[in-house]
Amino acid sequence: MSEKAMTDIRNDPAAATRHDIALSIDKVRGVLEALRFGSITLTVHDARVVQIDVTEKTRLHA
Numbered sequence: 352m353s354e355k356a357m358t359d360i361r362n363d364p365a366a367a368t369r370h371d372i373a374l375s376i377d378k379v380r381g382v383l384e385a386l387r388f389g390s391i392t393l394t395v396h397d398a399r400v401v402q403i404d405v406t407e408k409t410r411l412h413a
Contacts, residue, residue, distance in 0.1 A: 368398065375400040 361367070375393075382391055382405055394402035 371399050378403060 378400075379391065379393070382403060386405060386407060388408040388410055390406045390408075392404040392406075393400050394404070
């Protein structure tokens with residue numbers, strides 16, 4: 352990330368929020384791509400994703 356972008360994020364709360372959202376979406380996308388069966392739970396505090404819980408299910412064939 353460029354020095355100007357870092358300065359913008361530090362000085363502009365809206366820019367920081369957009370940056371946090373973009374990072375969260377990237378993380379969730381990665382989890383979705385790796386998960387075949389299961390669930391994803393996001394924990395949010397003060398409008399920020401602070402935790403991603405992944406529960407993976409294994410299907411057993413009878």
